[in-house]
Amino acid sequence: MAECDEPIIRVRGLKNSFGDQIVHDDLNLDVRRGEILGVVGGSGTGKSVLMRSIIGLQPPDTGEITVFGENALSVDEAEATAMRKRWGVLFQGGALFSTLTVAENVQVPLREFYPSLDQGLLDEIAAYKVVMTGLAPEAGPKYPSELSGGMRKRAGLARALALDPQLLFLDEPTAGLDPIGAEGFDALIKSLHKTLGLTVFLITHDLDTLYAICDRVAVLADRKVIAVGTIPELLAMDHPWIQEYFNGPRGRAATAAVKRNKAQQEAGAV
Numbered sequence: 079m080a081e082c083d084e085p086i087i088r089v090r091g092l093k094n095s096f097g098d099q100i101v102h103d104d105l106n107l108d109v110r111r112g113e114i115l116g117v118v119g120g121s122g123t124g125k126s127v128l129m130r131s132i133i134g135l136q137p138p139d140t141g142e143i144t145v146f147g148e149n150a151l152s153v154d155e156a157e158a159t160a161m162r163k164r165w166g167v168l169f170q171g172g173a174l175f176s177t178l179t180v181a182e183n184v185q186v187p188l189r190e191f192y193p194s195l196d197q198g199l200l201d202e203i204a205a206y207k208v209v210m211t212g213l214a215p216e217a218g219p220k221y222p223s224e225l226s227g228g229m230r231k232r233a234g235l236a237r238a239l240a241l242d243p244q245l246l247f248l249d250e251p252t253a254g255l256d257p258i259g260a261e262g263f264d265a266l267i268k269s270l271h272k273t274l275g276l277t278v279f280l281i282t283h284d285l286d287t288l289y290a291i292c293d294r295v296a297v298l299a300d301r302k303v304i305a306v307g308t309i310p311e312l313l314a315m316d317h318p319w320i321q322e323y324f325n326g327p328r329g330r331a332a333t334a335a336v337k338r339n340k341a342q343q344e345a346g347a348v
């Protein structure tokens with residue numbers, strides 16, 4: 079039971095710098111098992127660097143990072159591989175291999191971690207993951223350049239889900255999508271989160287996404303996580319960036335949209 083209450087990601091005293099530029103200083107964060115945690119902050123506040131540190135791509139100057147209860151900074155090669163098998167990552171822009179088809183892209187992590195899988199099984203798993211992300215089966219043999227931006231995101235998500243991860247990292251998944259595409263992607267994340275029992279670490283600038291799917295939101299500013307909480311909890315704080323972000327024109331529009339949707343749902347339920 080104690081293990082279930084333990085945060086799935088625990089970051090303490092994190093410091094990251096590039097030359098003279100200090101990006102994080104004494105940053106702390108817990109991600110709870112099973113939640114969708116939104117990570118927001120102004121441009122350049124270090125959201126992607128934080129994600130890269132957690133997944134082992136950006137070794138910090140100092141600090142502790144625990145993932146799945148294990149010290150992520152002191153694991154040996156075999157333990158690091160075992161850890162990577164348990165998470166999936168959708169990088170900004172999808173980061174698909176342009177010379178591989180969608181199905182081949184999805185097969186990349188499968189080949190890396192399970193080299194003995196035969197081609198028939200690889201094809202079957204890839205086809206399943208493609209459909210799971212709402213793409214038509216016909217998308218499998220297509221190249222990324224033949225897909226729309228929204229379809230590429232879904233293909234990137236299919237690859238992130240290839241290994242049946244428990245933990246999903248998403249870096250600005252709805253950036254560049256039109257509002258309807260973004261809403262559809264949010265709904266997909268929400269439904270996969272529920273059906274697969276995922277924990278989601280979600281970097282976003284999209285207020286609609288925060289309102290629609292996040293259980294809690296972590297705010298990066300001043301080189302730290304300055305606040306973590308539900309949106310009503312954050313709205314009660316008087317930090318200027320938080321107030322500007324959530325109560326500025328875009329924040330008010332997102333709040334109004336949520337109220338509208340709720341009212342429509344209630345009216346439909348009567």
Ligand SMILES: Nc1ncnc2c1ncn2[C@@H]1O[C@H](COP(=O)(O)OP(=O)(O)OP(=O)(O)O)[C@@H](O)[C@H]1O
Nearest residue numbers: 096099101119120121122123124125126127128283
């Ligand atoms: N490899 C690197 N070398 C040098 N500086 C870097 C490197 N990676 C990130 N930075 C710097 O660290 C800072 C934080 O970058 P990061 O990409 O994490 O910001 P972000 O909050 O994700 O921004 P955005 O919302 O614009 O994507 C930026 O000033 C960036 O230029």
